[in-house]
Structures are given as structure tokens and as C-alpha cells.
Amino acid sequence: MKDQEFEHLPSHFGMVSRRDFLKFCTIAAATMGLPMSMGLRMAEAVAAAKRPPVIWLSGQECTGCTETLLRSTHPTVEHLILNLISVDYHETLSVPSGHLAEEAKKASIKENKGKFILVTEGAIPTKDGGIYCLVGGRPVLEIVRETAPYAAAIVAIGSCAAWGGIPAAAPNPTGAVSTQEVLGDKFKVINIPGCPPNPYNFLSTVLYLVTFKKLPELDEKNRPLFAYRRLIHEGCERRPHFDAGRFALEFDDEGHRRGWCLYKLGCKGPVTYNNCPAVLFGDVGARSWPVGTGCPCFGCSEKEVAFTEPIPAMASLKFVEPSPALVGEGAESRPGGRVLRLTPPKTFAPIEAPRGAGPSAATVGVLAGLAGAALGAGAVAASRLGKGKETETAAETKKED
Amino acid sequence: MGKRITIDPITRIEGHLRIDCEVDGGKVVNAWSSGQMWRGIEIILQGRDPRDAPTFTQRFCGVCTTVHALASCRAVENALHLEIPLNAQYIRNLIIAAHAVHDHIVHFYILSALDWVDITSALKADVKKAASLGDSLSNWPRNNYRELQAVQEKLAAFVNSGQLGPFANGYWGHPAMKLPPEVNLLAAAHYLQALEYQRKANMIVSILGSKTPHVANLVVGGVSSPINLDSSSALNMERLYYIKTLIDEVGDFVKNVYLVDVCAVGALYADWTQYGAGVTNYLSVPDMPMDTKGQAFNMPGGYIQNADLETFQPITDFNSEYFRFGVKESIKHSWYEGDWARHPFDETTQPKYTGFQENGKYSWVKSPTFYDKPAQVGPLANVLCMYAAGHAPTKKYVEAALATVSSIAGAKVGPEALHSTIGRHAARAIRCAVLYEELNKQWTALMENIAKGDVKTYSRYSFPAGEIRGFGFHEAPRGTLSHWVVINSGKIKNYQAVVPSTWNAGPRNQADALGPYEASLIGNPIADPERPLEAVRTIHSFDPCLACAIHLVDAKGKSIVQVRAL
Numbered sequence: 009m010k011d012q013e014f015e016h017l018p019s020h021f022g023m024v025s026r027r028d029f030l031k032f033c034t035i036a037a038a039t040m041g042l043p044m045s046m047g048l049r050m051a052e053a054v055a056a057a058k059r060p061p062v063i064w065l066s067g068q069e070c071t072g073c074t075e076t077l078l079r080s081t082h083p084t085v086e087h088l089i090l091n092l093i094s095v096d097y098h099e100t101l102s103v104p105s106g107h108l109a110e111e112a113k114k115a116s117i118k119e120n121k122g123k124f125i126l127v128t129e130g131a132i133p134t135k136d137g138g139i140y141c142l143v144g145g146r147p148v149l150e151i152v153r154e155t156a157p158y159a160a161a162i163v164a165i166g167s168c169a170a171w172g173g174i175p176a177a178a179p180n181p182t183g184a185v186s187t188q189e190v191l192g193d194k195f196k197v198i199n200i201p202g203c204p205p206n207p208y209n210f211l212s213t214v215l216y217l218v219t220f221k222k223l224p225e226l227d228e229k230n231r232p233l234f235a236y237r238r239l240i241h242e243g244c245e246r247r248p249h250f251d252a253g254r255f256a257l258e259f260d261d262e263g264h265r266r267g268w269c270l271y272k273l274g275c276k277g278p279v280t281y282n283n284c285p286a287v288l289f290g291d292v293g294a295r296s297w298p299v300g301t302g303c304p305c306f307g308c309s310e311k312e313v314a315f316t317e318p319i320p321a322m323a324s325l326k327f328v329e330p331s332p333a334l335v336g337e338g339a340e341s342r343p344g345g346r347v348l349r350l351t352p353p354k355t356f357a358p359i360e361a362p363r364g365a366g367p368s369a370a371t372v373g374v375l376a377g378l379a380g381a382a383l384g385a386g387a388v389a390a391s392r393l394g395k396g397k398e399t400e401t402a403a404e405t406k407k408e409d
Numbered sequence: 410m411g412k413r414i415t416i417d418p419i420t421r422i423e424g425h426l427r428i429d430c431e432v433d434g435g436k437v438v439n440a441w442s443s444g445q446m447w448r449g450i451e452i453i454l455q456g457r458d459p460r461d462a463p464t465f466t467q468r469f470c471g472v473c474t475t476v477h478a479l480a481s482c483r484a485v486e487n488a489l490h491l492e493i494p495l496n497a498q499y500i501r502n503l504i505i506a507a508h509a510v511h512d513h514i515v516h517f518y519i520l521s522a523l524d525w526v527d528i529t530s531a532l533k534a535d536v537k538k539a540a541s542l543g544d545s546l547s548n549w550p551r552n553n554y555r556e557l558q559a560v561q562e563k564l565a566a567f568v569n570s571g572q573l574g575p576f577a578n579g580y581w582g583h584p585a586m587k588l589p590p591e592v593n594l595l596a597a598a599h600y601l602q603a604l605e606y607q608r609k610a611n612m613i614v615s616i617l618g619s620k621t622p623h624v625a626n627l628v629v630g631g632v633s634s635p636i637n638l639d640s641s642s643a644l645n646m647e648r649l650y651y652i653k654t655l656i657d658e659v660g661d662f663v664k665n666v667y668l669v670d671v672c673a674v675g676a677l678y679a680d681w682t683q684y685g686a687g688v689t690n691y692l693s694v695p696d697m698p699m700d701t702k703g704q705a706f707n708m709p710g711g712y713i714q715n716a717d718l719e720t721f722q723p724i725t726d727f728n729s730e731y732f733r734f735g736v737k738e739s740i741k742h743s744w745y746e747g748d749w750a751r752h753p754f755d756e757t758t759q760p761k762y763t764g765f766q767e768n769g770k771y772s773w774v775k776s777p778t779f780y781d782k783p784a785q786v787g788p789l790a791n792v793l794c795m796y797a798a799g800h801a802p803t804k805k806y807v808e809a810a811l812a813t814v815s816s817i818a819g820a821k822v823g824p825e826a827l828h829s830t831i832g833r834h835a836a837r838a839i840r841c842a843v844l845y846e847e848l849n850k851q852w853t854a855l856m857e858n859i860a861k862g863d864v865k866t867y868s869r870y871s872f873p874a875g876e877i878r879g880f881g882f883h884e885a886p887r888g889t890l891s892h893w894v895v896i897n898s899g900k901i902k903n904y905q906a907v908v909p910s911t912w913n914a915g916p917r918n919q920a921d922a923l924g925p926y927e928a929s930l931i932g933n934p935i936a937d938p939e940r941p942l943e944a945v946r947t948i949h950s951f952d953p954c955l956a957c958a959i960h961l962v963d964a965k966g967k968s969i970v971q972v973r974a975l
Contacts, residue, residue, distance in 0.1 A: 058572065059570065059572050059574075061572070066425070067446075068446055068448050069471075070423075070468055070469060070470045070471040070472070070474075070622075071423045071424065071470065071471045071472050072468070072470070072471020072472075072474060072622040072623055073471065074471070075471045075472055075474065075622045076622065078515065078519075078604070078607060078608065078611070079608060079611050079615075079621065081608065084604065084605075084608075085604060086601055086604050089574055089575065090563065090567050093574075094572040094573075094574040095574045095575050096572075096574055096575070096577065097575075098420075098575055099418050099420050099422075099425070100420070100421065100422070100423065100520075101420075101421065101519075101575040102420040102421065102575045102578075103420070103421065103523050103575055103576050103577075103578070103579035103580070104420065104577075104578040104579055104580065105416050105418065105419050105420045105421075105941075105945050106415070106416035106417055106418065106419070106941075108578040108940065109418065109420050109578065111578060112577045112578040115577075116577075131448075133448075136762065139762050140446065140447045140448070140760075140762075141425060141445065141446040141447075142425065142427075142445040142446070143417070143418050143425055143445065144417050144418060145415075145417060145427075173468075174448070174450065174453070174465065174468045175448040175449075175450075175453075177453045177465075178453065179452065179453070180453075181448070181449030181452045181453070181760075182447065182448060182449060184448070203468065203623060204471060204622055204623065245642075246642075258867075258869070259628065259630065259631070259633045259635070259866070259867040260631070260635050260865060260866050260867035264633075264635050265635040265636070265637040265640060265643055265864070266637065266640055266642065266643075267640055267641070267642020267643060284620075289615055289619055289620040289621065290611060290612055290614070290615025290616070290619070290620075290621060291608075291612065291615075292612045292615045292616050292651065293651075294641070294647070294648070295619075295641075295642065296615050296616065296619050297619050297620060298619050298620055298625035298626075300619060300642070301617070301618065301619040301625065301626055301633075301634040302626065302633050302634045302635050302642070302643065303618075303619065303625035303626050303628075303633045303634065304633075306464060306625075308623075315453070315465070318457070318458045318460075318461060319458070319460060319461050319464055320458065320460055
């Protein structure tokens with residue numbers, strides 16, 4: 009093929025020269041048994057619009073967080089992978105094994121420096137140099153540390169990655185910690201706790217990142233407010249029973265069969281921030297969340313609760329003032345005063361509010377490197393590659409910010 | 410001396426697995442299976458409330474979700490000599506059957522089909538021919554021209570995007586890929602449809618157990634999801650008929666697509682019936698209990714030695730002494746302190762990492778034995794045992810599958826072909842069809858019992874002072890699972906899980922005999938050591954799950970870990 013055929017393509021794709029990139033595309037086409045012209049079409053397609061790349065690293069996990077994606081319907085996992093993002097490395101999904109998978113990962117990181125989303129699943133064992141979880145012969149501890157600096161954004165999916173989860177439960181035999189703990193303060197890890205989390209809490213975060221190129225609003229534990237703003241207790245369909253003092257006292261008793269409050273069976277809804285009662289699980293409609301089917305919440309997303317408090321033990325209720333982050337600016341002056349004061353504290357369960365924090369200027373700058381947009385053509389035009397040198401320069405300048 | 414290849418990580422499985430093979434003359438002559446991750450959940454369980462065990466152990470694995478919660482409930486109930494209500498059995502059975510159907514579909518299409526199916530070849534398929542081929546194989550309406558054309562266009566657009574994502578560096582164009590383009594296109598279409606139908610199977614789990622993975626309603630004593638036809642906050646008619654609707658939809662896919670595809674792949678890769686047999690002692694346990702005590706089961710289980718169905722010895726109840734006294738685990742080649750083979754109740758294990766020593770310790774997985782012999786577990790073991798037990802639905806689907814394979818292959822294929830890499834896939838599809846029938850039976854049993862006026866879902870109990878011990882088993886999607894618990898005055902003293910992937914992925918045992926993965930690799934062809942697709946095929950046929958396989962029990966005091974550089 010003649011080089012001038014590719015002159016409309018940019019001279020560089022990130023760190024890779026046009027010549028090298030075309031070689032890559034041609035070889036990729038050849039290894040797939042496709043005609044050489046397919047290599048050109050691939051190169052053109054990459055130049056036109058890119059699906060945001062995702063590198064998914066697995067530590068001490070049960071793969072339950074990945075499994076949740078199989079249950080999702082909007083988007084479905086197939087739409088996600090074929091049309092919205094490019095999962096360039098994932099041990100459960102990657103078709104090649106061994107060094108072939110590792111090479112695909114390296115190639116993607118090199119090509120997408122500063123532009124990919126790093127997802128971590130599972131806790132990271134730190135004891136004894138991290139030998140309790142090895143991938144390709146190396147501790148996942150090292151792999152996460154060396155990959156994170158190249159990521160545009162880091163998302164920790166599940167309680168294990170967000171705060172240690174079950175491997176970190178006492179006596180924490182392997183020194184398991186969260187992604188944030190491994191990476192330290194220089195990095196901002198978006199936490200999506202839950203065991204596993206609702207797939208929509210994760211998917212919405214990723215789609216938010218690649219669509220709007222900024223972080224969603226986070227609370228002080230770096231959890232997105234759209235998912236973790238409220239206590240389960242606040243949105244619970246059984247809350248009227250709590251308020252009226254109607255409790256199930258034993259599984260399968262009359263109260264349990266009538267859908268009364270599960271507090272006395274150990275429900276941790278009053279101390280757990282999550283949107284389970286709003287979003288539900290499995291897309292099967294009515295009441296498809298643990299409390300809705302009669303099962304006490306065990307606080308799977310809360311570090312101080314899950315795998316610490318015995319499941320049958322009653323949660324200790326705290327009475328606290330709602331924070332401005334919850335009620336919003338100017339709430340004081342609304343008719344009726346601050347929204348939550350409408351609930352008399354002696355009768356109603358209390359609500360502890362998270363403090364919201366917007367994205368800092370620095371984090372917005374980092375995200376400017378994120379490749380592409382899930383919404384596809386036209387959504388975030390400035391992020392596209394191949395729109396000519398000006399766009400590229402603009403993107404690079406932004407990255408320097 | 411052969412060439413040594415290390416495949417690490419093995420992908421499209423649950424967890425972290427390393428496989429080492431020695432290849433000589435294009436064939437594997439030696440193999441090592443090594444689990445690469447350890448969490449120590451059994452240590453974490455010590456001293457906790459036994460009612461917490463199902464919630465904790467379910468988190469051994471998010472792929473084999475539900476199964477550990479169930480085995481854990483059964484173990485604690487066994488220790489308490491507790492009978493559970495019929496409705497609780499039926500609801501549990503519906504959950505595990507629906508989960509298994511989902512899991513088998515996901516395993517074949519998402520985790521292993523691309524070992525046999527070359528997606529890039531599907532781009533060259535003649536869509537009309539593919540549609541008429543589909544018509545000749547089954548009456549599935551979605552093998553039509555328009556659907557196949559849409560799939561081919563979708564694939565082409567994806568490949569043309571230049572971003573191959575998880576498909577980059579796949580085994581495309583590998584010499585061991587042999588399906589014609591039209592079959593590859595049909596398989597690609599079914600790959601996408603499989604994602605829809607596995608969701609439907611999972612919706613059954615969601616209706617009953619809400620959150621999945623990791624359902625919330627499996628509790629010691631029964632289920633914590635009550636039945637009340639006169640309430641909107643319990644299992645009622647709307648929920649029950651939603652389940653029935655989903656069962657029917659999923660059944661169509663299992664019978665008309667999954668089973669047929671596996672037969673077609675088996676027939677077109679008939680040479681793979683010669684590889685991958687490995688360990689041919691087969692262990693499975695009975696499941697789908699239909700009484701309150703666990704003495705009457707809809708699906709039989711037992712033990713077969715040396716591939717000889719005549720040796721079948723059934724396991725018949727939750728208190729089976731034959732099972733209880735047959736299980737041991739060895740740590741001679743595992744990263745734990747010592748060199749012994751012990752009964753699960755008697756294990757005292759401490760981690761001891763040595764790095765990979767091919768003649769010494771080389772895995773976090775232990776090596777279980779049944780009466781001192783390695784045993785293969787999984788759908789193949791389950792199907793062979795059910796077949797040997799004369800289980801009518803199993804016989805029906807085995808015979809139907811073999812007839813389909815024979816007709817596509819143009820040669821008679823008998824049940825002996827099942828002892829192989831491809832046989833494990835066939836057995837999984839057969840088991841999936843059996844489970845579909847089971848879903849209907851369990852649903853009917855539940856409805857009939859409710860109609861009698863019985864809505865009980867939970868049995869009361871209390872923990873006695875002093876020590877009690879119990880075990881619980883479950884025939885999980887990946888095979889025989891057992892949990893073993895020692896409880897002292899209402900606290901867990903000792904907890905051990907002997908898990909399907911431990912049986913199969915275990916390293917050499919106390920007598921240095923190879924584990925099932927290892928043995929199955931011996932004699933496997935390897936055309937290109939740089940792209941060892943054939944080894945991956947055989948390992949995938951077991952449906953590995955490493956998070957499940959690795960655990961530890963009763964590390965008294967502090968763990969002692971010795972680290973040595975590789």
C-alpha cells in the first residue's frame with residue numbers, strides 16, 4: 009500500500025506514529041485473516057471516533073462485580089462492549105490467554121496513555137510483598153501501582169476495591185486493602201462500593217465520565233452522590249412500618265409475611281448509604297431488592313458495617329443533623345424549613361448526610377485526556393482523534409493543564 | 410526434553426490460574442495447574458455467628474454465586490439436625506436450577522465458544538446458506554436471514570472500528586479452528602442471543618432472591634423470602650407467574666439453540682473426543698431435594714470409578730456416610746505448611762508460599778481425593794452418574810444429543826465419546842436441558858404445595874451449648890461442592906469448603922498423582938506453542954473457577970509465610 013493513501017490520517021495517534029499505527033492495523037487485519045484493505049478501514053475508523061478504552065485489573069475478587077454487568081439491560085453488556093467502550097484487558101473477558109492477553113494490555117496502555125479508564129475489581133493484598141495474588145507471575149499490587157499513573161480516571165468497583173471488602177475482614181489474613189489505599193492521596197479513586205454494587209451505579213459512573221469528561225459529584229468517601237447520597241432507610245418501601253413500630257420479629261412470622269420492617273431482624277438499611285430501593289436489581293420490577301423480598305440489608309457497601317457487624321444484630325441508630333450537601337443551598341429559607349426537619353426525630357429514624365465534593369480543577373484537567381465519548385459521533389467532538397492537527401494540539405494543551 | 414510453556418493468566422475463567430505445560434513432538438507430556446490467589450475466608454469466619462456463614466461463603470465466588478450460600482445453609486442445618494420446610498426446598502431448588510442454567514449458557518457461549526468459533530471467519534459467511542443451515546439444525550425462529558445478516562453487519566462494524574477490545578489477540582485464524590464460515594456466523598448470532606437468555610434465567614433468581622450475584626434470601630432454616638398470596642410484599646401470584654414465563658422462554662433457547670450448537674461443534678470437532686479425558690473417576694452428589702430431610706432427590710448422584718458406569722455407587726441422602734468419610738484433602742503440593750492428607754474436619758492449615766516448585770509446592774489450590782483417589786467433578790460427572798442411575802430425563806437428552814452428533818458427523822457416536830474435552834461441553838448442555846425440566850417440576854411442586862395451604866418457608870432453631878459438626882453438599886454448576894462446619898456454642902470453630910474447582914484444578918496429590926486439569930492436558934496436541942489454543946480448550950472445558958478453589962481452614966494463631974523469590 010502506498011503511504012499517500014493515508015495522508016488524511018493524523019501524523020500521530022497519541023504516542024504512536026502514523027507509520028507504526030498503520031503497520032499495527034495491517035498486521036491486526038492480517039492476523040484476523042482479513043484483506044489488507046481492512047487494515048486501512050480499521051485505521052480510518054480509529055481516526056474517526058474512538059470508543060473509550062478501559063483496562064480492568066482484577067485483584068482478590070470473586071468476579072461478582074463483573075457478573076453484575078451480565079444482568080444489566082441498559083446498556084446491555086454486549087452494547088457496552090461492542091458500541092460504547094473498548095474493554096482492552098479483562099481477565100474474565102479477554103479472548104487470548106497468557107502473554108497474548110498481557111501484550112494486548114501493554115499495547116493499549118501505550119497507545120492510550122492518559123486516555124483510558126482504569127477499573128479495579130477486588131482487594132489488593134499487601135502482606136508479604138503481595139504474593140497472595142499474582143497475575144502473569146507478578147503481584148497485582150505492583151500491576152495496579154504501575155498502571156494507575158497512565159489512567160485518565162480510576163474506578164474501584166465493589167466493596168473489595170473500594171474499601172477492602174470481605175478479604176479485609178478481621179483478621180485480614182493477607183493485608184488486603186482498597187485501591188485508594190494502595191495508590192495514596194496523589195490519585196483520586198472513584199469508589200462504587202457494594203457486594204456486588206448495583207451494575208447501574210458502575211455503568212452510570214463510567215458513562216458519565218466518558219460522556220461529560222468530568223467526575224460525577226462525590227461524597228467524602230469518593231462515592232458518586234447519584235447513587236450513595238441517601239441512606240437505604242430513607243428510600244425504603246417499608247419505612248412506614250418502621251415509623252409505625254410494626255416489625256417482623258422472626259423470618260416467616262405474620263409481620264414478615266405482611267412486609268413489615270426488618271430492623272429487628274438485623275436490617276442495616278438505617279446505616280447504609282445506597283440506592284438499592286430506588287434502582288432495584290435484575291430488572292424484574294416490583295420489590296426486587298433484598299429488603300423488598302424480605303431479607304434484611306447487611307450493609308454490603310459500608311466499611312464499618314459489612315463483614316464486621318453480625319448480620320442478625322440490630323443496627324445502632326444515630327441521630328444527626330442533615331448536612332447542607334443533602335438539603336441543598338438555601339434550604340433553610342424554603343417553606344417548611346430544612347427539608348429533613350419535616351421528620352420529627354423522636355418518631356422517625358435519623359439520617360446522616362454525606363458531604364458532597366465537586367471535581368477539583370486538577371481532576372477535570374486529567375479527564376480531558378479521556379478518549380472518545382460513549383454517546384458516539386458528535387457528543388464530545390474535541391476529544392476525537394483525527395480531526396486534524398489543531399484538534400490534536402488542543403487536546404494536548406488541555407492535557408498539560 | 411520438551412518445550413516448557415506457561416500460560417498465565419488463563420483468561421475467560423473466574424479467577425487467577427496459571428497453567429504450565431511441557432510440550433514434546435507437538436503434544437503435552439507434562440502439566441501443572443496453579444492457583445494464584447488466596448484470601449483466607451475460612452480464617453475470617455472463625456469465631457463468627459454460623460448464621461453469617463451463608464453470606465460470607467457466598468462471596469467465595471460471584472460466578473458460582475448462590476452455591477456456597479446453599480451448601481453453607483445445608484452444612485449448618487446438618488449440624489443442627491434441622492429439617493426445612495418444603496417451600497424452602499422448592500424455592501432454593503428454583504434458585505439453583507435457574508442460576509445453573511444461566512451459568513452453563515454463559516460458560517459455553519461467553520467463556521469458551523471462542524476457543525472453537527472464529528468470529529472473523531463469520532464475516533465471510535454466506536448469510537443465506539447460514540440461515541438454511543440453521544433451519545436444518547433446529548426450529549429456532551431466530552436463525553432467520555435478517556437476524557443473521559444484522560449480526561454479520563454488527564460484527565463487521567465492530568472489526569472495522571479497529572478497536573477489538575477483549576477480542577484483540579484472539580486465536581483468530583489458528584490452524585486448530587475448523588468450523589466453516591456459516592457455522593461461525595450462526596454461533597456468533599447465538600453468542601449474542603445467549604447474553605439475552607442468560608439474563609432471563611437470572612431474572613428468575615432475582616425475583617426469588619432479589620440481588621444477584623449474591624442472593625439475600627438463602628438463610629439457615631429455609632429462605633427469608635416469605636410467601637403470601639394476599640400481600641404485595643411477598644411471593645405472590647404476579648411473581649410466581651413471572652417465574653413461569655421466564656422458565657418457558659429460557660427452555661426454548663436451551664433446547665433449540667444451546668444443545669444443538671454443542672452437538673454441532675462436537676460433531677465438527679470429532680477429533681476432540683479423543684483428547685482431554687484425564688481423571689475418569691467421577692464424583693457427583695444428589696440434588697433437588699423434594700422432602701424436608703434431604704432423603705428424596707429429583708437428580709441422583711454418586712461415584713463412578715475408571716470410566717466404568719457399572720461401578721456406579723449412589724449417594725442418597727444429606728447424611729451420607731459414604732460421602733462423609735470419603736473426602737480428604739492433601740497439601741503436599743500446595744502452599745501450606747506441612748505434608749499431609751486429612752479429612753476436612755481435621756485440617757489445620759497455615760499458608761507457606763514457596764514460589765513455583767514443579768516437584769514441590771506450586772499452587773494455592775489443595776488436592777482433594779475420594780477414598781484416596783483423585784476424582785473429576787462437574788456436569789460430565791453429574792450426567793454420567795445420572796445416566797448410570799437410570800435418570801429418565803438425562804437418558805433422554807444424552808440419547809438425543811448423541812443422535813444429533815451422529816447425524817451431523819455422519820458416523821455413530823456413542824456415550825464413550827463423553828470422556829473428553831468436547832464431552833464435558835456436551836454434558837454441560839445436556840445437564841442444562843435436564844435443569845430446564847427441573848425448573849418446571851420445582852415450580853409445579855411449589856404451586857401445588859401452596860395450593861394445599863402450606864406457606865411455611867422457615868424453620869426455627871437455636872444453637873446448643875457445646876460442639877456440633879455438620880456437612881452440606883450441593884451439585885453446583887461446576888460440580889460437587891461440600892461445606893464442613895464445626896460449631897461451638899453458637900460460634901464457628903472451624904470451617905472448610907471442598908469446592909468443584911478444587912477437585913478439578915488441584916495439583917498433584919499425596920501420592921503425586923496428577924489432578925484432573927493436569928491429567929486431561931497430557932496428550933493434548935499443541936500446534937503452535939506461542940498460541941497454545943488447544944491447552945486453553947481443555948482447561949476451559951472444565952469451566953474453571955479459581956476464587957472458589959482456593960481457601961483455607963483453621964489457621965491457628967498467626968499465619969507463617971515464607972517468601973522465596975521465583
